Amino acid sequence: MPDIRNIPAEAWDWEKGTLKRGLxxxxxxxxxxxxxxxxxxxxxNTGGRIVSLSMGPPFAERVLRYALSVGADAGVLLTDxxxxxxxxxxxxxxxxxxxxxxxxxxFDGNRDYIIVSGMQSVDGDTAQVPPxxxxxxxxxHIAYATSFDFPxxxxxxxxxxxxGAEIVAPQSYPCVITVAxxxxxxxxxxxxxxxxxxxILFQWSAADIGADDARLGLPGSRTMVNRIFSPKxxxxxxxxxxxxxxxxxxxxxxxxARKSKTAQEVRTEQPYQVLGGKKPHYxxxxxxxxxxNQGEVSAVSPALPFRPEFWMSCCRIGGNRKxxxxxxxxxxx
Amino acid sequence: MKxxxxxxxxxxxVALKVPSFMVPSSxxxxxxxxxxxxxxxxxxxxxxxxxxxxxxxxxxxxxxxxEDGAVRGIKxxxxxxxxxxxxxxxxxxxxxxxxxxxxxxxxxAGLLSEALVRRFSxxxxxxxxxxxxxxxxxxxxxxQNSFGANRVIRMVGFPSxxxxxxxxxxxxxxxxxxxxxxxxxxxWRYCDLDPQRELQIFKxxxxxxxxxxxxxxxxxxxxxxPEGGFYSVPELTAPGAxxxxxxxxxxxxxxxxxxxxxxxxxxxxxxxxxxxAEVYKFKGDELILSxxxxxxxxxxxxxxxxQVIQWRVPEGxxxxxxxxx
Numbered sequence: 001m002p003d004i005r006n007i008p009a010e011a012w013d014w015e016k017g018t019l020k021r022g023l024x025x026x027x028x029x030x031x032x033x034x035x036x037x038x039x040x041x042x043x044x045n046t047g048g049r050i051v052s053l054s055m056g057p058p059f060a061e062r063v064l065r066y067a068l069s070v071g072a073d074a075g076v077l078l079t080d081x082x083x084x085x086x087x088x089x090x091x092x093x094x095x096x097x098x099x100x101x102x103x104x105x106x107f108d109g110n111r112d113y114i115i116v117s118g119m120q121s122v123d124g125d126t127a128q129v130p131p132x133x134x135x136x137x138x139x140x141h142i143a144y145a146t147s148f149d150f151p152x153x154x155x156x157x158x159x160x161x162x163x164g165a166e167i168v169a170p171q172s173y174p175c176v177i178t179v180a181x182x183x184x185x186x187x188x189x190x191x192x193x194x195x196x197x198x199x200i201l202f203q204w205s206a207a208d209i210g211a212d213d214a215r216l217g218l219p220g221s222r223t224m225v226n227r228i229f230s231p232k233x234x235x236x237x238x239x240x241x242x243x244x245x246x247x248x249x250x251x252x253x254x255x256x257a258r259k260s261k262t263a264q265e266v267r268t269e270q271p272y273q274v275l276g277g278k279k280p281h282y283x284x285x286x287x288x289x290x291x292x293n294q295g296e297v298s299a300v301s302p303a304l305p306f307r308p309e310f311w312m313s314c315c316r317i318g319g320n321r322k323x324x325x326x327x328x329x330x331x332x333x
Numbered sequence: 334m335k336x337x338x339x340x341x342x343x344x345x346x347v348a349l350k351v352p353s354f355m356v357p358s359s360x361x362x363x364x365x366x367x368x369x370x371x372x373x374x375x376x377x378x379x380x381x382x383x384x385x386x387x388x389x390x391x392x393x394x395x396x397x398x399x400e401d402g403a404v405r406g407i408k409x410x411x412x413x414x415x416x417x418x419x420x421x422x423x424x425x426x427x428x429x430x431x432x433x434x435x436x437x438x439x440x441x442a443g444l445l446s447e448a449l450v451r452r453f454s455x456x457x458x459x460x461x462x463x464x465x466x467x468x469x470x471x472x473x474x475x476x477q478n479s480f481g482a483n484r485v486i487r488m489v490g491f492p493s494x495x496x497x498x499x500x501x502x503x504x505x506x507x508x509x510x511x512x513x514x515x516x517x518x519x520x521w522r523y524c525d526l527d528p529q530r531e532l533q534i535f536k537x538x539x540x541x542x543x544x545x546x547x548x549x550x551x552x553x554x555x556x557x558x559p560e561g562g563f564y565s566v567p568e569l570t571a572p573g574a575x576x577x578x579x580x581x582x583x584x585x586x587x588x589x590x591x592x593x594x595x596x597x598x599x600x601x602x603x604x605x606x607x608x609x610a611e612v613y614k615f616k617g618d619e620l621i622l623s624x625x626x627x628x629x630x631x632x633x634x635x636x637x638x639x640q641v642i643q644w645r646v647p648e649g650x651x652x653x654x655x656x657x658x
Binding site: 023183184185187190197 | 423428
């Protein structure tokens with residue numbers, strides 16, 4: 001992924017709403033380093049092999065070299081122009097296909113393996129790709145892992161939940177585990193780095209993984225970015241020190257009314273600017289991922305940027321049950 | 334470079350062009366090429382790789398390995414230490430890289446180069462090296478800017494006081510950007526001189542202000558420049574080693590430096606002023622160190638009046654990643 005910690009001003013293409021990737025360094029996603037550390041830790045306990053897989057332009061091979069340099073056994077680069085411009089669904093599908101191929105070619109049909117991934121990329125922040133891979137492959141998915149243990153030889157994963165942490169165990173293999181920040185990113189030895197750069201990587205195209213072209217890249221994507229913008233400060237902030245309670249309530253009410261009005265004005269003044277004349281359209285089904293936690297809907301679920309009413313209706317359709325804490329949750333926002 | 338002008342800045346308004354016949358031809362850059370060092374190094378790295386040179390970044394050379402009176406290689410820095418120096422789960426030791434020939438390309442004021450010069454007395458019978466500090470900004474101008482491409486203006490005078498060696502320059506970086514740089518000899522005698530502030534004052538001169546009007550700073554940086562000239566160049570080879578320029582590094586205080594009493598002595602903290610990257614800040618007399626700001630210019634190590642600042646290459650050789658400078 002591009003190094004977004006240091007974006008020079010000239011790397012923004014404001015008209016197209018994109019980043020000029022050539023002006024940014026290509027780095028390994030920090031959370032994928034966490035996933036690598038997790039995989040290395042698992043291997044130290046169970047033995048086995050680590051195959052690192054990345055999808056991206058040819059220069060993404062450096063990320064695989066890093067994985068090899070810290071201990072991975074093999075690297076697979078999925079690279080094809082057809083894969084460019086993919087959203088999360090069109091990313092998960094080819095990755096799923098590549099995992100099927102790795103399992104078939106490399107594990108001789110043995111299904112006793114784990115797919116470990118960073119919980120999200122720090123540039124896209126969606127956290128959707130690993131669960132979508134699990135759905136694609138029809139396997140179990142454990143999200144937000146922070147550590148593991150092997151009591152009595154059985155793998156147990158500690159994961160973050162909206163109420164703290166819980167310990168779960170995969171009931172079947174293969175499974176997907178996504179990893180949160182849990183340790184320090186692995187460092188490479190010079191000698192191993194030199195070895196890593198001498199290794200041959202597997203380089204696969206869309207055809208190699210037997211992918212259906214209609215599900216790849218921009219044409220295969222279900223979402224697209226319409227517009228990208230920097231949020232602008234709507235009004236200047238001022239501090240008022242009011243001791244009279246009645247006047248304070250009046251000021252609050254006034255400010256609230258003013259804010260609502262401003263937000264309304266902004267909405268009407270700035271309609272969506274459609275890129276390249278493409279109108280946003282909707283086709284297909286809406287999938288809503290709702291996490292359950294001890295019989296209730298987890299508050300983490302609606303953390304996606306949807307409107308509350310939308311979520312409420314989804315929830316009613318899905319579970320026919322209104323979560324008791326949501327109104328207060330949204331009110332608090 | 335199609336035009337090279339020299340201008341004398343007097344006060345914050347007057348700019349007098351020095352007639353070209355008065356400028357020695359050896360100082361003129363007309364007809365020369367101007368290249369961004371960062372871009373050139375990136376390009377050159379690709380060329381070297383294509384020729385089969387292996388380049389590995391992310392490893393800091395920590396010390397020279399010297400055996401039987403010859404350089405046998407270098408020792409890398411260990412990685413994965415915490416603030417207190419304890420080992421983290423990702424600790425890896427520093428390996429020794431052995432080589433028949435070791436070429437040092439550390440840039441200005443390189444630590445290993447200095448160690449080599451000391452170890453093999455390569456600087457005997459030479460002048461001591463002296464340094465200046467250059468602070469630079471790259472400014473994006475509008476497409477219709479009046480500065481134009483292939484132009485350099487070199488300036489002397491404002492804002493530096495007469496006892497400060499140096500000068501400034503503004504030159505094209507393509508048609509829509511300029512670099513503006515101010516160079517000051519590190520032997521300035523003012524304890525509160527802040528080079529970044531000087532650069533801003535420099536930019537406020539009416540002559541320069543007009544040239545960069547409406548521009549936007551897109552990058553900035555700082556580096557030291559060896560100024561000792563030919564007679565300060567040490568012998569460039571030692572048994573097993575060749576010394577060349579280019580590359581940068583972390584910041585600690587020696588034991589005796591913990592309580593050096595600068596504020597009593599000078600009435601201010603010189604490092605808070607001379608560091609162009611705000612690595613050193615003070616809350617009263619309490620030092621707040623921000624090593625991640627470091628631009629690796631080495632000014633602190635060279636300019637600290639008590640010479641108590643210790644600087645070494647940080648883990649993995651991390652430093653400023655200049656793209657345009």
